[in-house]
Each structure stands twice: as C-alpha cells, then as structure tokens.
Amino acid sequence: MSGSLVIVGLGPGSSDLLTPAAASALHAATDLVGYDRYLDRIPEIIVGQRRHASGNRVETDRARHALTLAAEGRKVAVVSGGDPGVFAMAAAVVEAIEAGDPAWRELDIHVEPGITAMLAAAAEVGAPLGADFCAISLSDNLKPWQTIERRLRAAAEGDFVIALYNPASLARPHQLGRAFDLLRASKPPQTIVLFVRCAATTEARVVMTDLAKADAAVADMRTLVIIGASATRLISRKGQRPWVYTPRAEQQVVR
Amino acid sequence: MSGSLVIVGLGPGSSDLLTPAAASALHAATDLVGYDRYLDRIPEIIVGQRRHASGNRVETDRARHALTLAAEGRKVAVVSGGDPGVFAMAAAVVEAIEAGDPAWRELDIHVEPGITAMLAAAAEVGAPLGADFCAISLSDNLKPWQTIERRLRAAAEGDFVIALYNPASLARPHQLGRAFDLLRASKPPQTIVLFVRCAATTEARVVMTDLAKADAAVADMRTLVIIGASATRLISRKGQRPWVYTPRAEQQVVR
Numbered sequence: 001m002s003g004s005l006v007i008v009g010l011g012p013g014s015s016d017l018l019t020p021a022a023a024s025a026l027h028a029a030t031d032l033v034g035y036d037r038y039l040d041r042i043p044e045i046i047v048g049q050r051r052h053a054s055g056n057r058v059e060t061d062r063a064r065h066a067l068t069l070a071a072e073g074r075k076v077a078v079v080s081g082g083d084p085g086v087f088a089m090a091a092a093v094v095e096a097i098e099a100g101d102p103a104w105r106e107l108d109i110h111v112e113p114g115i116t117a118m119l120a121a122a123a124e125v126g127a128p129l130g131a132d133f134c135a136i137s138l139s140d141n142l143k144p145w146q147t148i149e150r151r152l153r154a155a156a157e158g159d160f161v162i163a164l165y166n167p168a169s170l171a172r173p174h175q176l177g178r179a180f181d182l183l184r185a186s187k188p189p190q191t192i193v194l195f196v197r198c199a200a201t202t203e204a205r206v207v208m209t210d211l212a213k214a215d216a217a218v219a220d221m222r223t224l225v226i227i228g229a230s231a232t233r234l235i236s237r238k239g240q241r242p243w244v245y246t247p248r249a250e251q252q253v254v255r
Numbered sequence: 256m257s258g259s260l261v262i263v264g265l266g267p268g269s270s271d272l273l274t275p276a277a278a279s280a281l282h283a284a285t286d287l288v289g290y291d292r293y294l295d296r297i298p299e300i301i302v303g304q305r306r307h308a309s310g311n312r313v314e315t316d317r318a319r320h321a322l323t324l325a326a327e328g329r330k331v332a333v334v335s336g337g338d339p340g341v342f343a344m345a346a347a348v349v350e351a352i353e354a355g356d357p358a359w360r361e362l363d364i365h366v367e368p369g370i371t372a373m374l375a376a377a378a379e380v381g382a383p384l385g386a387d388f389c390a391i392s393l394s395d396n397l398k399p400w401q402t403i404e405r406r407l408r409a410a411a412e413g414d415f416v417i418a419l420y421n422p423a424s425l426a427r428p429h430q431l432g433r434a435f436d437l438l439r440a441s442k443p444p445q446t447i448v449l450f451v452r453c454a455a456t457t458e459a460r461v462v463m464t465d466l467a468k469a470d471a472a473v474a475d476m477r478t479l480v481i482i483g484a485s486a487t488r489l490i491s492r493k494g495q496r497p498w499v500y501t502p503r504a505e506q507q508v509v510r
Contacts, residue, residue: 019266091500098490133390136387147505158389
C-alpha cells in the first residue's frame, strides 16, 4: 500500500472560503495532522479517520510525524491555516524531507493552496494591496531580529505596501512596536496602518489609523497588519467604514 | 430596487479552486462583468443572467460600467482572475468610485478573495515563498519603469523572495530581461529562478533554472516568475522534479 501526503490550506476559517480541492483532499485522507485549533475547524465526517493534533509551535515534529505516517502507507492531510506556502506548513514539510529519511523524497506529496490572511484582510477593507507589496513575518523564533529590520528598511525604501504576519504573541509582545518605530524613521506619519483581526470570519474587526498614531497593543496573534505605501489612501463613505486602496497608477517618485 | 456589486476572485482557473463563497456570488448576480477570457471560464447556468465582456486592458471602463449597472439596481459580479486585490479588479473599482458619481460610494460593494497566481505557482513546486517575499508587477502601463527598478533593487537589498506578475506581453517583451539584468548586479548567479505557467491547471508547466541562465523569452503573460532569496534551494528527488523551498529558519545575514 502506498501512502501519500497533501498539505492543505484551510483559508481564513469560514468553510465558504475552503476550496473544493482542499475539501476533497480532507475527505480522501485517512489521517489528519495539524495544530489543534485548525483541526477543530474541520467537521468530523468520515468514520475511522484519525486525527493527530499538536500545539502551535511544533511544526517540525508535526511534519516528521506526517511523513512517517505517509511512509507507513497512510493517506495523510497536513492542515494549515490560510495558504500552506505562506508562513505555514509547506516549508516545514519540505525542510523535514531534506533533513529526514531519504525514502521520504519518493513519497507522493502535493500542496493544496488556500486563501492566505493578507488576501482576506485586504478584501475586508477594499484594495490596499492594489500595487506592489511584500509580506514579512515579524516572528523572530526562526530568524534574527536584524534580518527583520533589514527587510522592513528595504520595504520602506521600495515604497512597498507591507503585510505583517505574526505581528505579536504573548511570547513576543514588543516586535510590532519596534517595527513601527523603525518605519516612522523613513515613512510619513500619515501613512495608513490597518489592523485586521479574524478577516473573513464573523468575528472580523478592523482598526484604521496612521503610522504616527498606530498602537502595537491593538494587534494579537490573530491580527494581520497592513502598512500602506505612499499612495495608499482612504475613500470616505457616508455611515460606513472608508474604503482603503492603493492605486494601480503611480507617479514618478522623487527620491 | 437596490443594486449591489461584488468583485469576485476566480482563482487560477480550475473550478475546484473557486471558493464556495465566490461561486455563490456568481450565482446570485444578475450581471457578470469581466475580461472575456475570464467570463468564458464560468458555465452558463442561470437563465436571464447578462454577460458584459470586455478586453484585457480596459479595467477602468469595465469598473465604471459595473458601478453604473449596480447604481441602476442590478446585482453585479465583476470577475477577476486570481485574487481581485492583487494586480486585478478591486483597485480598479475603488479608483472608479473615487473619481466617479458620489452616489457610487453608498452602493453595497464587497470583495470575494481568490487564490492568487503566486500561491498556485508556489504550490506546484514546494514552498518557494516559505520566508518573507514580495510581489511586483512588471507592467509599466500604469507606473514608470523607474519605480519598478527601485522596487527590484529594494527587494534584492532585503533578500526577499520575489514573485513577478505580468512579466511579459506582446506589447512589453523587454521588461523581464531588464529585470534579470538588474538583479544579476546584486544577487548571486546561482539564485533560483522559476517560471510557472498556468499553475494549478491541466496545462501547468514549470521551468527551473538559475539567475545566470534565466532566459526572459520563457515567460509569457500567463507565466508567474519567482526569483529566490539567498536561502531558497532545491531538494532533489528520483525521477521527479525537485522540490523548491525557502527555509523558515534563517541565519544572520552578513552584509
């Protein structure tokens, strides 16, 4: 019996943003492997399907466990929030393959993409990612803070819209404030800053402010932070939250 | 009768990557507005539903037309390839609102996210976007080439993985070669370059090479180009295309 492994993107949370391809992959699996909070989102529908839940910060162990199960002939689905390729389980699985049993390289493995958080967050507010943008994880669990600062500086230098993943957690309460301070040195105070929590779910919450006033304490681990480019702007609406967008057309930037 | 407008992300093309929310939005519309090639993807299912097809390069006209129909009380779906917020129709619609009839600001409008091309392309090959990355459109129809060069330089400076949208078209055959030349000045020759055409469809085609050998002629308007960060690498597999990934863990970068 030959096993397989699929790394499935669950999207932002609501089932109507789970692709049919991802739903099929979950149905076809004999074993679901994932962070307990993500597994809890999947209804128990298949009798005999096994669930292997683990904590948030053990991606490498989880990836090895999933590969071991697949090598034993199980049909494994590793579940990932958002898209598996964006600060999620796809890189963890390939890392485990590289460092692990050579037989793992011959396994039938594929990735099912999903709606990543910045797309859902952008959709809540208009089109803030309408021009060139970058995505940076603020977690320094796996990379030096100096690398994060270098990327923030480069993003400001290139006038990219910036999407910040993992802006804060209980273990890392200070990074976002440091990132705002760094950006204040080179971006105008009126630069638009958005905090979008639980985008595309019934709990969605949006805070719109600017870089001068942005308070890092607004963010938690379920928040995606978007920092505008110089052209990003608000379109006011009567009795509704303004639209935020970054125009496609850009003028020559004077350096 | 009160109209509405939804900007719907169709994803990369195959119906099993269209979210249920996007499919519902298409079903609920009285009028579908979009680039003819995207409208052709949607099966004719609803009797009486009107279709308004237009060419690829008339986004602003299309956005105004859609807003006019919504203001007349129609339930309009503007269709967009990939995700509407990434180099697609969401920014065009908000731009048209900003410049248009003040009554358009009061319309019921929302955005349905989709799987954008870089996520589908990444899923084809492993996890190339596994660390910090940026997305740049190489089209200079709406921004000066100098702005694009500034962003490419900043992306290299920050050691981001780079996803290039709109790398080439019949009207713009030279941009990608110029972008490669610019990046060759600051990134190592062995930097991984991926050309992914029609990702997540039956016509998907992948070319893996490096920056020294990358030939811009491989790309067309249906190709997404990914240029690795310094850590992006290949994992060889017997008889199969290698995996490509960017490790989550990064060492201190010596500047």
